[in-house]
Amino acid sequence: MLELVSYGAFFLTVALTYAVIVLGLNVQWGQTGLFNVGVAGFVAVGAYVSAFLTAAPATGWLGGYGLPIWAGWGAGFLAGGLVAAGVGRLTIRLRADYLAITTFGVSVTVQLAALNLQPLTGGPFGVSQIPRPFAALAGEALAFGLANLGLLAASVLVLYLVLEHLARSPWGRVLRAIREDETAAEALGKSPRRFRIEAFALGGAIMGLGGAMQAHFIGFIAPENYLPMVTFQVWAMLIVGGSGNNRGAILGAVLVWAIWAASSVLVEALAPAGEQARAAALQTVIIGVALCAILLLRPQGILREMRRLRPAPSSKTDAP
Amino acid sequence: MSATAQQASPVLEARNVVRHFGGNRAVDGMSLSLHAGEIVGLIGPNGAGKTTLFNLIAGSLKPDAGEILLGATPLHWLPATARIGAGLGRTFQIPRPFAGMTVLENVLAAVQGQSGERIAMNFLRPGRVRAEERRAEARALELIEFVTLSHLAHEPARVLSGGQRKLLELARAMIAEPSVLLLDEPAAGVNPALLEVIIERILEINRRGVTILLIEHNMDMIARLCGRIVVMAAGRELAAGTPAGILANREVIEAYLGEVGA
Numbered sequence: 001m002l003e004l005v006s007y008g009a010f011f012l013t014v015a016l017t018y019a020v021i022v023l024g025l026n027v028q029w030g031q032t033g034l035f036n037v038g039v040a041g042f043v044a045v046g047a048y049v050s051a052f053l054t055a056a057p058a059t060g061w062l063g064g065y066g067l068p069i070w071a072g073w074g075a076g077f078l079a080g081g082l083v084a085a086g087v088g089r090l091t092i093r094l095r096a097d098y099l100a101i102t103t104f105g106v107s108v109t110v111q112l113a114a115l116n117l118q119p120l121t122g123g124p125f126g127v128s129q130i131p132r133p134f135a136a137l138a139g140e141a142l143a144f145g146l147a148n149l150g151l152l153a154a155s156v157l158v159l160y161l162v163l164e165h166l167a168r169s170p171w172g173r174v175l176r177a178i179r180e181d182e183t184a185a186e187a188l189g190k191s192p193r194r195f196r197i198e199a200f201a202l203g204g205a206i207m208g209l210g211g212a213m214q215a216h217f218i219g220f221i222a223p224e225n226y227l228p229m230v231t232f233q234v235w236a237m238l239i240v241g242g243s244g245n246n247r248g249a250i251l252g253a254v255l256v257w258a259i260w261a262a263s264s265v266l267v268e269a270l271a272p273a274g275e276q277a278r279a280a281a282l283q284t285v286i287i288g289v290a291l292c293a294i295l296l297l298r299p300q301g302i303l304r305e306m307r308r309l310r311p312a313p314s315s316k317t318d319a320p
Numbered sequence: 321m322s323a324t325a326q327q328a329s330p331v332l333e334a335r336n337v338v339r340h341f342g343g344n345r346a347v348d349g350m351s352l353s354l355h356a357g358e359i360v361g362l363i364g365p366n367g368a369g370k371t372t373l374f375n376l377i378a379g380s381l382k383p384d385a386g387e388i389l390l391g392a393t394p395l396h397w398l399p400a401t402a403r404i405g406a407g408l409g410r411t412f413q414i415p416r417p418f419a420g421m422t423v424l425e426n427v428l429a430a431v432q433g434q435s436g437e438r439i440a441m442n443f444l445r446p447g448r449v450r451a452e453e454r455r456a457e458a459r460a461l462e463l464i465e466f467v468t469l470s471h472l473a474h475e476p477a478r479v480l481s482g483g484q485r486k487l488l489e490l491a492r493a494m495i496a497e498p499s500v501l502l503l504d505e506p507a508a509g510v511n512p513a514l515l516e517v518i519i520e521r522i523l524e525i526n527r528r529g530v531t532i533l534l535i536e537h538n539m540d541m542i543a544r545l546c547g548r549i550v551v552m553a554a555g556r557e558l559a560a561g562t563p564a565g566i567l568a569n570r571e572v573i574e575a576y577l578g579e580v581g582a
Binding site for chain 1: 378380399400401402403404405410412416417418419420421425426428429430431432434436437438439442443449453492493496
């Protein structure tokens with residue numbers, strides 16, 4: 001029983017780290033319509049920057065400054081945002097398909113850099129010994145798991161509230177206006193380019209934060225964690241949960257991660273020992289099938305985009 | 321009103337503006353000036369270059385040659401997004417409401433210089449953002465009432481009729497407090513009852529001190545609103561004058577009938 005609870009805590013914590021990343025993608029795609037197919041790259045930047053600053057030093061590696069975890073999270077957020085702002089400035093005027101190709105290229109570049117810039121990234125073996133929150137509790141699996149789950153749950157809640165506040169703010173309103181009619185928004189003095197770059201940078205920053213959170217929870221990162229598969233998973237999570245809806249983004253992350261985890265158990269149980277590695281590919285197939293099913297049955301995702309038709313609740317002046 | 325305004329320097333001026341599309345000189349050395357408080361009608365047959373000239377003034381197109389000045393400020397190098405801040409508002413021939421947003425949100429989206437449009441300000445100065453938003457909302461509701469759409473303020477803009485959309489665009493442009501307003505066919509496709517409202521509101525906006533340049537095909541409306549008419553044909557000015565004078569002008573009539581005397 002205790003084991004089950006601590007596995008549940010572990011599972012949910014990982015799912016919530018994905019939820020952070022999906023919330024970042026929702027700012028870019030769900031709210032702004034920016035087709036980022038390089039999610040893995042921004043996640044990797046956040047994870048590596050945080051690991052670089054917080055892990056213990058190791059031979060042949062320039063990083064390892066032993067900074068506190070919260071500093072790593074903050075640096076991951078900033079690094080993801082800076083990279084996204086730079087990529088955004090260069091590419092944001094490209095429309096959907098070209099932006100997709102460019103961002104995909106960026107994420108492959110980041111992954112290859114992680115693999116080859118050994119002094120900075122630890123090369124193919126990555127970085128281990130990344131400090132984990134509540135490390136003092138590591139002996140007691142349950143307490144450790146629940147403390148981490150609590151930390152992640154609180155972080156996701158705060159992030160959710162911040163993003164909801166932004167979506168209802170004048171900034172969020174301009175984003176919606178630009179999505180509805182770019183020409184009209186321009187005539188009203190709102191620069192689509194400026195707002196798109198801001199949304200792209202904010203989304204990238206949140207992805208970087210998610211990457212840093214993941215790195216600290218697992219305690220180990222390597223280039224193979226940031227293959228395009230991550231991008232695919234995150235996209236599946238957003239589409240299943242409901243693009244444009246922050247609650248949907250969180251729900252989708254938990255749900256798709258559940259399918260992923262369950263299918264991994266299934267593959268282990270059913271595939272013969274010699275075929276396990278090959279059978280693991282079935283996991284991707286299962287996610288793909290789930291994605292197709294959602295697109296066919298509920299194209300807007302489980303939770304559809306909330307219509308924010310009500311004005312901000314500042315309108316107490318309505319006539320009785 | 322236009323008579324008293326003639327002496328002052330123009331509030332909006334286009335000088336020898338040229339714009340080609342391939343081999344087609346859509347606007348071919350057109351000049352135009354508006355004086356404070358005027359309503360000027362811009363008329364001409366289809367394809368005369370009126371909307372292109374509008375887009376050049378509003379900044380959604382760049383001129384190949386010529387200058388556009390708002391007061392003393394040269395506009396032609398300002399991006400379209402900066403022109404409304406400089407005091408130049410516009411509406412579109414085919415209205416472009418933000419269909420999924422409410423009428424109120426549509427108008428609020430046009431407020432200039434809101435600090436809440438900066439991400440960080442929403443967290444650093446939430447009180448200031450809220451106060452600005454409250455003020456903007458009060459002004460927006462006033463303008464929505466002004467264009468007779470109060471009963472629809474909280475409905476999505478997609479439910480509006482063609483004429484109501486034109487009215488919404490008026491309110492949206494007005495909340496930016498422009499000194500000059502460009503109206504592209506505010507009467508097109510509007511039912512007669514609403515047309516009266518639109519004409520009346522345009523006059524009221526003008527009375528509040530806004531100078532207006534208006535493209536229109538409805539000559540009756542032009543005659544009622546405009547002190548002065550400029551006729552465009554083949555990308556240039558064909559004639560200019562009072563409504564009565566223009567209606568009697570043989571060249572203008574020929575242009576409309578398709579035979580430009582050249």
